[in-house]
Amino acid sequence: MLLPKFEFHEPETLKEAAAILSGIGEPTSILAGGTDLLVNMKKGKASPRHLVSLGRVRELKKTARDGESLRIGACVTVAELREEREIKDDFDGLFRGAGLLGSPLIRNLATVGGNIVTARPAADLPPPLIAYGATIELVKDNGERILSLEDFIKGPGETSIEPGEILSGIILREPPLYSGGGYVKLGMRKALEISLVNVATFFALDGPSGPIQKARVVLGSVGPTPIRSLRAEEILTGERPDEALFEKAGEAAANDAKPIDDFRASAEYRSEMVKLLTRKALKQAYEEAKLREWRRWK
Amino acid sequence: MKTMINLTVNGTKHEAAVEPNRTLVDFLRYDLELTGTKKGCDMGECGSCTVILNGKPVNSCLVLAVQANGSEIMTIEGLKTAEGLHPLQKAFVEKGAIQCGFCSPGMILAANNLLQKTPTPTEEEIRTALSGNLCRCTGYQKIIEAVMSVDKQDIP
Numbered sequence: 154m155l156l157p158k159f160e161f162h163e164p165e166t167l168k169e170a171a172a173i174l175s176g177i178g179e180p181t182s183i184l185a186g187g188t189d190l191l192v193n194m195k196k197g198k199a200s201p202r203h204l205v206s207l208g209r210v211r212e213l214k215k216t217a218r219d220g221e222s223l224r225i226g227a228c229v230t231v232a233e234l235r236e237e238r239e240i241k242d243d244f245d246g247l248f249r250g251a252g253l254l255g256s257p258l259i260r261n262l263a264t265v266g267g268n269i270v271t272a273r274p275a276a277d278l279p280p281p282l283i284a285y286g287a288t289i290e291l292v293k294d295n296g297e298r299i300l301s302l303e304d305f306i307k308g309p310g311e312t313s314i315e316p317g318e319i320l321s322g323i324i325l326r327e328p329p330l331y332s333g334g335g336y337v338k339l340g341m342r343k344a345l346e347i348s349l350v351n352v353a354t355f356f357a358l359d360g361p362s363g364p365i366q367k368a369r370v371v372l373g374s375v376g377p378t379p380i381r382s383l384r385a386e387e388i389l390t391g392e393r394p395d396e397a398l399f400e401k402a403g404e405a406a407a408n409d410a411k412p413i414d415d416f417r418a419s420a421e422y423r424s425e426m427v428k429l430l431t432r433k434a435l436k437q438a439y440e441e442a443k444l445r446e447w448r449r450w451k
Numbered sequence: 452m453k454t455m456i457n458l459t460v461n462g463t464k465h466e467a468a469v470e471p472n473r474t475l476v477d478f479l480r481y482d483l484e485l486t487g488t489k490k491g492c493d494m495g496e497c498g499s500c501t502v503i504l505n506g507k508p509v510n511s512c513l514v515l516a517v518q519a520n521g522s523e524i525m526t527i528e529g530l531k532t533a534e535g536l537h538p539l540q541k542a543f544v545e546k547g548a549i550q551c552g553f554c555s556p557g558m559i560l561a562a563n564n565l566l567q568k569t570p571t572p573t574e575e576e577i578r579t580a581l582s583g584n585l586c587r588c589t590g591y592q593k594i595i596e597a598v599m600s601v602d603k604q605d606i607p
């Protein structure tokens with residue numbers, strides 16, 4: 154399949170990219186990893202007149218600590234994200250999500266920012282990022298803004314990004330002392346798979362064995378956007394973490410999910426799976442909390 | 452409008468004028484006539500177009516030739532050694548890991564990339580590393596066996 158014709162722009166700085174973007178009056182797409190955009194263009198679902206590639210913008214490819222926060226450049230690839238020590242050590246839910254995205258070949262191209270702005274309901278990174286309370290940075294020619302990722306994604310393929318804006322970075326606050334996260338994805342096969350359901354969790358404990366001080370449960374692929382299960386979070390908060398509690402939280406999460414029937418699975422099956430996956434992802438979060446605690450003492 | 456690009460493919464420098472909508476796989480196959488790289492789905496799903504771009508295996512159908520400007524690429528044609536077939540290629544032949552052969556260039560490049568980072572991978576690691584490469588013939592088992600059989604001493 155041939156790609157439609159377009160004009161290609163290759164800025165080297167973010168500033169230059171924003172200036173180009175604001176100067177073009179015609180339909181324009183931003184090219185990052187290309188794993189989504191180029192496929193859509195080949196299928197005829199997108200036909201921008203201009204492509205602004207971010208591939209040469211060095212400042213977007215760095216992950217750096219900034220005080221208590223970790224700033225991930227929007228063009229860091231999913232494979233690179235998994236190589237970051239901080240992600241391995243403190244953000245297990247995100248680490249798992251990144252390892253389940255696409256295939257190893259895709260992970261070498263696809264970017265963290267791309268997985269966010271495409272706003273696919275089944276995407277692997279937004280649920281864990283939301284569970285960790287990520288905020289994002291949007292830059293345009295005459296300014297920038299920061300908002301929570303949760304508020305950014307509006308629907309399938311829809312975000313609150315404005316014309317001329319570029320998603321430049323993702324900011325994660327270092328998780329508190331006794332805390333952990335998890336991510337479980339259900340697909341039909343292990344690679345190159347779109348989630349039927351995915352669940353990301355995070356909770357922070359008051360001390361080494363609880364009670365839970367703050368919890369986030371995010372359900373993916375069972376609604377137009379990743380959904381926070383407020384009911385599950387309420388059940389978890391103030392309680393000591395254990396199997397029985399996780400099971401109750403799973404049931405609450407299934408009540409918050411809004412799955413649909415499609416050719417891949419029925420809504421009923423998806424609801425059942427939300428229960429199970431929530432339980433598993435909470436267990437992972439607890440394991441990670443214990444592991445991080447252990448590592449501190451070692 | 453065509454753009455000039457410079458890139459190194461299998462150790463040879465190339466300079467070429469390409470249209471921005473030329474994908475890397477088409478550039479390699481049609482402009483450089485390196486037809487060892489295959490094109491199956493053209494959508495990033497089958498891995499038959501796998502090449503090594505700056506040390507990493509990627510789907511070359513999802514990369515524009517202009518994006519590869521300045522990069523270093525290895526295709527299956529770059530794998531053979533002075534003594535002939537690369538040990539992985541030999542293993543694929545000996546273990547019956549090739550039937551129609553359409554997936555083989557991608558499989559072998561992805562496997563070679565794994566062996567360079569992880570000289571003695573577990574079966575699980577091999578399966579994960581090759582999970583972006585589809586094979587419609589062998590049922591994968593022979594491919595896994597071929598990769599496992601390679602003696603790391605033989606890898607150049």
Ligand code: FES
Nearest residue numbers: 491492493498512
């Ligand atoms: S041809 Fe590129 S992945 Fe199938």
Ligand code: FES
Nearest residue numbers: 550554586587588
């Ligand atoms: S040998 Fe035919 S696709 Fe793998």
